[in-house]
Amino acid sequence: MSLRWSGPAVAGAVIVALMAALAVAGPIVWGEAAERIDAGAILQGASAEHPLGTDNLGRDLLARVLVAGRFSLALALAATLIGAAAGIVLGTLPSVLPKRGARLATGTVNALVAFPGLLLAMFTAVVTGLGARGAVLGIGAAIAPGFARLTQTLAASVAGADYVSAARMLGVPRRRILSRHVLPNIAEPLILNLTQALGGALLGLAGMSFLGLGVQPPSFDWGRLLFDGFSRIYVTPEVALGPAAAVALAGIGFNLLGDALARAAARTTVRKMDEPPAPPPEPGEPDPGAVLDVRDLTVTFPGGSTPVRGLSLAVAPGEVVGLVGESGSGKSLTAAAVGGLVPYPGKVTYGRLHLGGRDVAELSDKELGTALAMVFQDPLAALNPALKIGGQLAEVAVVHEGATRAAARRRAVDRLGQVHLPEPERRAAQHPHELSGGMRQRAVIAMGLMGTPRLIVADEPTTALDVTVQRQILRLLREVVAETGAATLFISHDIAVVGELCDRVVVMYAGRVVEELPADRLADGAAHPYSRALIASLPDLDTDRTRPLAGIPGTQPAPDQVGPGCAFAPRCSLATERCVTQRPELVAHGPLQRVACWEVS
Numbered sequence: 055m056s057l058r059w060s061g062p063a064v065a066g067a068v069i070v071a072l073m074a075a076l077a078v079a080g081p082i083v084w085g086e087a088a089e090r091i092d093a094g095a096i097l098q099g100a101s102a103e104h105p106l107g108t109d110n111l112g113r114d115l116l117a118r119v120l121v122a123g124r125f126s127l128a129l130a131l132a133a134t135l136i137g138a139a140a141g142i143v144l145g146t147l148p149s150v151l152p153k154r155g156a157r158l159a160t161g162t163v164n165a166l167v168a169f170p171g172l173l174l175a176m177f178t179a180v181v182t183g184l185g186a187r188g189a190v191l192g193i194g195a196a197i198a199p200g201f202a203r204l205t206q207t208l209a210a211s212v213a214g215a216d217y218v219s220a221a222r223m224l225g226v227p228r229r230r231i232l233s234r235h236v237l238p239n240i241a242e243p244l245i246l247n248l249t250q251a252l253g254g255a256l257l258g259l260a261g262m263s264f265l266g267l268g269v270q271p272p273s274f275d276w277g278r279l280l281f282d283g284f285s286r287i288y289v290t291p292e293v294a295l296g297p298a299a300a301v302a303l304a305g306i307g308f309n310l311l312g313d314a315l316a317r318a319a320a321r322t323t324v325r326k327m328d329e330p331p332a333p334p335p336e337p338g339e340p341d342p343g344a345v346l347d348v349r350d351l352t353v354t355f356p357g358g359s360t361p362v363r364g365l366s367l368a369v370a371p372g373e374v375v376g377l378v379g380e381s382g383s384g385k386s387l388t389a390a391a392v393g394g395l396v397p398y399p400g401k402v403t404y405g406r407l408h409l410g411g412r413d414v415a416e417l418s419d420k421e422l423g424t425a426l427a428m429v430f431q432d433p434l435a436a437l438n439p440a441l442k443i444g445g446q447l448a449e450v451a452v453v454h455e456g457a458t459r460a461a462a463r464r465r466a467v468d469r470l471g472q473v474h475l476p477e478p479e480r481r482a483a484q485h486p487h488e489l490s491g492g493m494r495q496r497a498v499i500a501m502g503l504m505g506t507p508r509l510i511v512a513d514e515p516t517t518a519l520d521v522t523v524q525r526q527i528l529r530l531l532r533e534v535v536a537e538t539g540a541a542t543l544f545i546s547h548d549i550a551v552v553g554e555l556c557d558r559v560v561v562m563y564a565g566r567v568v569e570e571l572p573a574d575r576l577a578d579g580a581a582h583p584y585s586r587a588l589i590a591s592l593p594d595l596d597t598d599r600t601r602p603l604a605g606i607p608g609t610q611p612a613p614d615q616v617g618p619g620c621a622f623a624p625r626c627s628l629a630t631e632r633c634v635t636q637r638p639e640l641v642a643h644g645p646l647q648r649v650a651c652w653e654v655s
């Protein structure tokens with residue numbers, strides 16, 4: 055998780071740190087002043103001696119606000135922990151109980167979520183007894199349903215993962231699946247939610263004390279001070295405003311920090327490894343001015359699955375690089391890692407991941423949004439069905455560049471024309487379902503062109519389209535690259551399409567690059583046995599259609615089953631014993647070509 059130190063994040067961290075310091079030092083420094091009774095200074099307003107006035111025993115209210123910080127924060131922490139613990143237990147019940155029990159637990163959570171939080175808190179506080187204990191339990195009860203729902207949703211999303219299904223098939227008991235596979239993988243968002251819940255609890259407790267349901271004298275927290283001062287609000291407002299400001303400030307601090315942490319976690323977990331000194335450029339390596347420069351990219355999922363393992367590639371301006379390989383070789387995850395879109399709980403590490411010479415982790419969402427255009431296989435999924443095409447495109451310019459609605463709309467229509475969508479004005483006013491598949495893909499490409507893309511990542515952009523439309527879209531992509539000079543990473547399992555469209559081809563197998571070569575040398579220059587097998591499996595005009603396709607025997611190893619040697623060895627006719635135990639590095643093989651196979655290099 056990489057926390058971006060934006061203004062609100064810094065403000066949140068500073069306020070929370072101040073609150074923590076106040077909780078520790080407050081009673082030590084101002085404890086005595088807060089209890090000192092002064093019969094000669096009863097119910098005073100602000101003065102130089104008492105900036106926030108005094109209470110009905112002449113005690114200094116500023117000192118009392120500063121001292122009350124510890125009690126207020128301790129109560130909020132207790133309420134949050136109680137609420138979170140109860141919520142997490144309730145939220146995991148559906149995963150451990152048998153079907154009927156699970157349904158009951160889900161129903162209970164649903165009912166509690168629908169119940170107004172404040173009523174739940176007041177009801178619990180009244181039942182468990184007035185005072186600090188009742189208020190803490192009440193606020194805990196109000197927080198618990200939210201945590202239960204979050205836990206339930208997160209647990210359900212992890213429950214669908216392959217490693218959980220595998221554990222289930224192996225007969226691992228439910229409780230063990232929960233503790234070993236589910237809880238560790240959902241811990242992060244739950245912990246993040248605690249910070250925000252703490253802010254909410256603080257406000258809730260102040261509210262309870264203010265209603266007279268919380269802390270009772272002689273104890274006092276911010277809410278109690280607010281309650282006491284409120285009756286004087288028209289005469290000496292400062293006596294109520296002091297504690298109110300303290301509550302608001304602490305609440306805002308926790309919320310800002312929690313929000314910043316949650317945003318950091320929502321972005322893909324990127325951990326940058328210590329960057330090794332860049333190796334001297336090898337033959338076949340693109341020039342240092344590459345738009346996309348990836349070194350040692352690895353994507354791992356919990357349970358030992360590593361679908362992308364130490365991948366390096368670079369794309370120069372105006373260059374179209376094709377990334378090919380069988381299904382499951384890690385192509386899409388490589389693209390997702392570039393755009394910071396690897397799904398949770400995937401972890402991305404790299405030696406270098408530069409876009410336009412800058413680390414992608416350092417780019418703001420706005421910078422990434424304008425420099426990178428992503429085109430996916432399913433254009434319908436990339437477009438919001440509820441919005442009109444023109445509005446969606448315009449949003450990019452409004453959000454990223456602060457353009458006016460009218461200017462953004464004009465640009466949207468212009469870009470729709472640029473991708474040769476007929477009648478762009480009319481299409482802009484239509485919803486995605488009113489367009490054909492090819493038109494939708496054009497609209498998605500136009501959306502990428504709303505910024506000034508330096509890199510276009512197209513992941514199987516034509517797979518869902520029929521052959522004629524496929525050709526049109528490929529031609530359009532070429533045209534866009536020629537016009538914008540953008541570097542393009544084109545992902546496809548279809549080596550014929552890649553050969554036709556791209557300048558250079560990168561062949562992937564089981565998460566690694568096995569060969570890199572100019573596209574025009576694919577047909578007769580491919581060296582790696584896997585690349586050759588991929589090409590041989592293509593039918594051409596001379597292929598005898600009565601015979602089965604020259605497929606590659608065997609299957610690619612699963613991402614958690616890759617051994618120490620060459621992953622292709624079990625399917626390779628040239629493999630020797632050495633290939634099973636040792637892995638060949640990618641080395642130069644003639645000009646502009648690199649191959650990871652010592653049997654051919």
Ligand SMILES: Nc1ncnc2c1ncn2[C@@H]1O[C@H](COP(=O)(O)OP(=O)(O)OP(=O)(O)O)[C@@H](O)[C@H]1O
Pocket residue numbers: 215216355359361379380381382383384385386387388397398400547613
């Ligand atoms: N969210 C995920 N959780 C766990 N494993 C995943 C996840 N997404 C992908 N994988 C694993 O990573 C492997 C590579 O996936 P990826 O989608 O990158 O392959 P691909 O080469 O693009 O294949 P395809 O052409 O089928 O999309 C998959 O086989 C899968 O086992």
